[in-house]
Amino acid sequence: MSSSVITRFAPSPTGFLHIGGGRTALFNWAYAKKTQGKMLLRIEDTDRERSTPEAVSAILDGLTWLGLDWDGEAVSQYGRASRHREVAEILLARGLAYRCYCTPEELRQMREKAEMEKRPVRYDGAWRDRDPAQAPQGVKPTIRFKAPQDGETVIEDRVMGRVVFQNKDLDDLIILRSDGNPTYNLSVVVDDHDMGVTHVIRGVDHLTNAARQTQIYKAMGWSVPDMAHIPLIHGPDGAKLSKRHGALGVEAYRAMGYLPEAMRNYLARLGWSHGDDEIFSTEQMIEWFDLDGIGKSPSRFDFVKLENLNGHYMRHTDDEQLVRALLAFLPHVAGGPEMLARIDAPMRAKLKRAMPGLKERAKTLIDLMKSSQFLFAQRPLALDDKARQIIADGGVAALEALLPVLSQADWNAHSLEAAVKAHAEATGAKLGKLAQPLRAVLTGTNTSPGIFDVLDVLGRDESLSRIEDGLKLS
Template sequence: MTVVTRFAPSPTGFLHIGSARTALFNYLFARKNNGKFLLRIEDTDKERSTQEAMQAILESLKWLGLDYDDEVVYQSAREARHQEVAYSLVEAGKAYFCFSSQEEIAVLRAEAMAKKQHFIFNSPWRNADVAQYPTGVKPVVRLKAPREGVTVVKDLLQGDVVVQNCQLDDMVMLRSDGSPTYMLAVVVDDHDMGITHIIRGDDHLSNAHRQQILYEALGYKVPAMVHIPLIHGPDGAKLSKRHGALGTESYKEMGYLPEALCNYLLRLGWSHGDDEIISRDQAIKWFSIDGLGKSAARLDFHKMKSLNAHYLRQKNDSELAEIVINMIEEDRKISAVSKGNILKAMASLKPRTELLIDLKQMALMYVVDFPLSITAEARQIILNTDDNLLMQVRETLTGLGNFSKDVIQEKLKELAELANMKLGELMHFIRAFIAGDVKSPSVFEMIEILGLEHSLNRLKK
């Protein structure tokens, strides 16, 4: 059997971080078993689905490196197939036309609630004769669910999940306008796409029993199901907007590397011994259902940043410089000189940051095409700097024959001794001029990289 998994998002918004983890697990399981990972866009909600959301999902998957096989399946294009299946069940006596209105059902539900009873709608049309059908009323199509016994979902993670059939209603498969419901479409599409394993959030577990009944009514083989616990916020509550970023693109904008985010999501509900840093190749080799946990995982932004910092330090300088330069040039273009400066500085910049957005901010210290951004603290130091001492620094740098960081450090140390200062005191104000901040990488290295002309230009009030 060839393993076939799928990721089936609804294009009604961003790619949720929990959905990204679901996609990752499906991708890894398929690749581990030399199978296929398919993508289906569930765009049957015409009012809420947007082209922008659809594009955002595709771009997020590409950014995460979760490449899918074959063409994208768009659920909305398969409506005729869904209708065909529903009507075939009616012909087989396994489904029926229901003419009960929403208002009638609402009255019955209210009566049950008043009596504090669990409400199950038992349609009077379940076994009605065709001669009884009213004219001028568009019916829905309902599945004839079993009224007795139990339905058991054999979940590979949760174990056997049992539901009494008397608690399940005759679900609607086609609405009165002929459009398919999610419950019908997902079963038909999974069957037609040859899906062998369904890995999804455990919020879908309540759907699994109804879907299994539909699979059996159609004579389809039920895919293996794995319902994974949802991701919770740091406080243990269900993940929501108050916990911060929810969409994958938000993490990209915040400065996370895709490999770091995937590593973090992988460990959020799955483990391989005590391994924390796991490459994509290792993840494919090691991933298994047995490694999944049964309890909800909690987001830990501190741990996520720490993991990102590791991947930043491991990344090739030239590749990282290119990423940072592209981020800078989203706002304005910079010269070849500035790009060269950033590349030279990257080795000392990357250990000082956790996020790309911070790395970009620090890299701006090496851009010579527009005025240096100066913090309020640095500005105060600059305004209070002794003009005579500033002139001596400029003269010291101008007189250097060898413009290397070691020589720069040696000569500035001599200047500090002549001025009866500690080197740290002297560097305190030089850093404000050169970096525009009170914190920076080595000022000696910055001066070396910027060169004499640009360093002198900065050493002015």
């Protein structure tokens, strides 16, 4: 009994994997995992004009980065064209399809006329019942599906519910182009059937196609898979996703410093819910995932929330893993390779030791990259405006007093803190008045991890030298 679930992700390789596609893939993947079924990957490359191998690898990379895998080899839809043609011929032979000799130009005029007269834009079925003997010379025909003209086509959608289309609103679509290549709606049906797909999970933009595809399934006598049409993701302003918003390839999210596990969590929560649960591991998501939990309304992409979630994942990632994530991330971001070049073994060790303080303050890997700069900085440090202000604001005196205190202390965060606090008490100085000047000369900025951790990680020699550099500034 092989009643197990088979889903598929079927992107067309005309560009990168955008965020909506990523979520569709995630849902297909999660559902397959949840049911211990399979998720297949099929590249819908029947449009030879627009499909590119670069796009195929971009999509594969994107999926891989997101942590989504698929069963078996990615299937090229174009590679199955002869089977699609075969099915078109079967339909033709059974009288369920016919040759249409309209030229593209004629069709264009038909559409324009309909639009001008404010009539529905549909193929008029000119060749549906016409004698093929009347075929004009020199026109290569297309093959059109002979769609039912009466009654209705019903889709029992797992997300949208029961959706009814009147057959009179659906015209005879072309299933085989005049050049002999199949079109999308035919290919999808044939492939999903042949590949044993049991559940089709895709964007609502395919809802109308679902009706036409259902008609083809029925014409072939094939059983129709379960369908789940998920709502689209809009930009933050509610409008369509644009380049400025979320219509970025998933690799752009990688370059923005988001962790794949955070992306998975965020994307899952966008349109799908399991009660009030907000943060869950991928394992938990798989366990909980179900088509019933998918909402019907479109959602907006919210970078702020993504950032918050990402920050949560960063804080909860262990130091060694985060160092690795950062190192793996650097090649993908501007300035990253240069930074990577400076990270030798001792520097990597420092980075890891500083990580607990660093990750507490970072929402993205970009933040981490920036906030760890002080570790790599070459003496004498360039101070930013705020750091200069602190030095100018009585910072020099504080540093002068602190220098002997520090140089006599044991060099670890605990002892250094004790020494500085004792000094503060003895002199009546506020700790902040001592910590900020130290932060300024040690990091060149006014924000950093806890100052005693900074001293510790930097080490005695480097720290004292940076302080002395600072004293020379005045």
